Amino acid sequence: xxxxxxxxxxxxxxxxxxxxxxxxxxxxxxxxxxxxxxxxxxxxxxxxxxxxxxxxxxxxxxxxxxxxxxxxxxxxxxxxxxxxxxxxxxxxxxxxxxxxxxxxxxxxxxxxxxxxxxxxxxxxxxxxxxxxxxxxxxxxxxxxxxxxxxxxxxxxxxxxxxxxxxxxxxxxxxxxxxxxxxxxxxxxxxxxxxxxxxxxxxxxxxxxxxxxxxxxxxxxxxxxxxxxxxxxxxxxxxxxxxxxxxxxxxxxxxxxxxxxxxxxxxxxxxxxxxxxxxxxxxxxxxxxxx
Amino acid sequence: xxxxxxxxxxxxxxxxxxxxxxxxxxxxxxxxxxxxxxxxxxxxxxxxxxxxxxxxxxxxxxxxxxxxxxxxxxxxxxxxxxxxxxxxxxxxxxxxxxxxxxxxxxxxxxxxxxxxxxxxxxxxxxxxxxxxxxxxxxxxxxxxxxxxxxxxxxxxxxxxxxxxxxxxxxxxxxxxxxxxxxxxxxxxxxxxxxxxxxxxxxxxxxxxxxxxxxxxxxxxxxxxxxxxxxxxxxxxxxxxxxxxxxxxxxxxxxxxxxxxxxxxxxxxxxxxxxxxxxxxxxxxxxxxxxxxxxxxxxxxxxxxxxxxxxxxxxxxxxxxxx
Numbered sequence: 001x002x003x004x005x006x007x008x009x010x011x012x013x014x015x016x017x018x019x020x021x022x023x024x025x026x027x028x029x030x031x032x033x034x035x036x037x038x039x040x041x042x043x044x045x046x047x048x049x050x051x052x053x054x055x056x057x058x059x060x061x062x063x064x065x066x067x068x069x070x071x072x073x074x075x076x077x078x079x080x081x082x083x084x085x086x087x088x089x090x091x092x093x094x095x096x097x098x099x100x101x102x103x104x105x106x107x108x109x110x111x112x113x114x115x116x117x118x119x120x121x122x123x124x125x126x127x128x129x130x131x132x133x134x135x136x137x138x139x140x141x142x143x144x145x146x147x148x149x150x151x152x153x154x155x156x157x158x159x160x161x162x163x164x165x166x167x168x169x170x171x172x173x174x175x176x177x178x179x180x181x182x183x184x185x186x187x188x189x190x191x192x193x194x195x196x197x198x199x200x201x202x203x204x205x206x207x208x209x210x211x212x213x214x215x216x217x218x219x220x221x222x223x224x225x226x227x228x229x230x231x232x233x234x235x236x237x238x239x240x241x242x243x244x245x246x247x248x249x250x251x252x253x254x255x256x257x258x259x260x261x262x263x264x265x266x267x268x269x270x271x272x273x274x275x276x277x278x279x280x281x282x283x284x285x286x287x288x289x290x
Numbered sequence: 291x292x293x294x295x296x297x298x299x300x301x302x303x304x305x306x307x308x309x310x311x312x313x314x315x316x317x318x319x320x321x322x323x324x325x326x327x328x329x330x331x332x333x334x335x336x337x338x339x340x341x342x343x344x345x346x347x348x349x350x351x352x353x354x355x356x357x358x359x360x361x362x363x364x365x366x367x368x369x370x371x372x373x374x375x376x377x378x379x380x381x382x383x384x385x386x387x388x389x390x391x392x393x394x395x396x397x398x399x400x401x402x403x404x405x406x407x408x409x410x411x412x413x414x415x416x417x418x419x420x421x422x423x424x425x426x427x428x429x430x431x432x433x434x435x436x437x438x439x440x441x442x443x444x445x446x447x448x449x450x451x452x453x454x455x456x457x458x459x460x461x462x463x464x465x466x467x468x469x470x471x472x473x474x475x476x477x478x479x480x481x482x483x484x485x486x487x488x489x490x491x492x493x494x495x496x497x498x499x500x501x502x503x504x505x506x507x508x509x510x511x512x513x514x515x516x517x518x519x520x521x522x523x524x525x526x527x528x529x530x531x532x533x534x535x536x537x538x539x540x541x542x543x544x545x546x547x548x549x550x551x552x553x554x555x556x557x558x559x560x561x562x563x564x565x566x567x568x569x570x571x572x573x574x575x576x577x578x579x580x581x582x583x584x585x586x587x588x589x590x591x592x593x594x595x596x597x598x599x600x601x602x603x604x605x606x607x608x609x610x611x612x
Contacts, residue, residue, distance in 0.1 A: 083588075093347075097587050105579075105584070107580075109580075111573075222414055
């Protein structure tokens with residue numbers, strides 16, 4: 001029983017990390033109909049920035065975190081302006097390949113600047129916490145707590161505020177939104193900035209668990225990507241539930257089935273979902289069958 | 291603007307390119323012969339992408355993994371079961387067909403990003419299997435000692451001779467690709483790229499035609515992988531077939547211009563030579579490469595040759611859209 005609780009908390013926490021990156025995918029996909037292949041590196045690179053601010057600049061942790069988040073927002077805006085914006089009227093293939101180019105750039109510039117050795121970041125809260133009569137790593141609870149708060153805040157902003165409604169309108173129908181006087185280019189820029197912010201939060205939260213390496217983003221992004229398909233591409237609740245489902249499957253699978261093939265579970269499920277229910281658990285019906 | 295008016299579409303261009311390739315080992319510094327062999331092998335795999343992406347307009351992100359499947363097929367049959375070169379190459383074709391048909395029929399029923407998604411899934415699983423299925427793939431240590439082809443008792447293990455083996459495969463592949471584009475099948479590919487619904491109303495079986503384009507790509511990829519295993523260092527390991535290879539192959543196709551055979555070949559040769567040319571960048575090479583990919587799609591949508599061509603021809607562009 002103790003083990004099940006520990007694995008459950010760990011799986012939930014990993015799932016939350018995937019969920020943050022998956023949301024970045026979904027928001028950009030809904031806004032501009034393109035998969036951003038650099039989403040994982042938008043988690044990896046800020047994690048390096050945080051490690052750098054903490055160790056080299058010796059900033060206190062809260063200042064370093066704020067600095068990292070600011071960096072992410074600016075990066076998201078620049079990314080939109082220099083990579084997405086020039087390609088906005090082209091088909092999705094060039095845009096996807098451009099985002100892959102950004103991913104290759106971020107990974108390798110991180111390798112040059114920070115090296116291949118994993119950087120350790122101290123957990124936000126040290127030690128362990130007792131719940132349900134067993135002990136769990138406090139960082140897992142921090143991850144779960146921060147993500148839940150962020151998700152609730154995101155829901156409130158999107159559902160209750162003017163900017164949230166403008167963002168949603170832009171995602172649903174860009175021409176219509178423009179006709180209504182919404183500055184759609186600005187909304188898309190906000191979407192990129194927010195997606196980069198979500199990535200940075202994921203990177204900051206996961207860094208104490210795994211250590212930061214240039215490859216950190218790749219595997220997280222691929223899992224998050226699988227999660228969005230499993231949950232239903234384009235669906236926000238689908239992405240979150242798909243991510244949690246994957247996180248739990250992975251942790252329990254590694255414990256009870258095979259740890260060598262831990263990273264393959266997500267993709268076996270991905271292909272099974274594509275075969276049996278391509279719209280995912282929460283997705284709308286996939287249109288236009290060939 | 292008719293298709294045949296373009297320089298890259300003329301048969302002379304392809305013929306000249308093949309002649310140039312045939313004389314290449316005499317023109318380059320022997321030190322770089324290995325790079326040239328690799329370029330020709332990659333060119334064959336990139337020709338596969340030309341079918342599925344260039345002509346049929348479907349984004350596949352696992353060409354490097356199909357390359358790996360072929361390489362492992364050839365390497366295992368050659369080292370464990372002593373199959374000769376022609377037999378292992380036949381097996382790579384079979385492996386390519388198997389993967390293409392199985393993955394194609396399951397994912398190409400759907401439009402949109404689903405092939406891209408499923409191929410990413412396949413690429414990741416393939417690499418995990420290469421790495422962890424130790425009894426068969428020998429894990430991270432890889433497989434060494436893949437046997438070179440033998441012709442009339444003569445062992446073709448030197449790069450100079452192996453180059454012509456690889457070039458023979460590329461020439462056949464290029465001619466098939468060339469003929470196919472001008473056949474009904476090729477027109478069906480193009481029709482699907484432009485508009486699936488419209489294509490289906492003209493009597494094209496969209497699913498079958500898409501699966502055919504995809505299977506051609508997996509077969510070309512797997513055969514090229516087989517060539518890779520049998521030549522060069524006669525050694526393969528999972529690192530050789532990482533996701534980056536799939537990306538690089540896409541870049542090769544885009545650089546050359548997506549929808550022409552000579553473009554695909556030239557793109558592959560140039561990108562393969564790039565690390566040698568840009569050696570002075572040292573550690574920054576891959577970072578610069580990433581930026582170059584972005585610049586390529588932003589500024590050269592028609593690829594290098596498309597750009598050169600329009601620069602040379604100086605067509606009055608305003609008229610084209612009408």
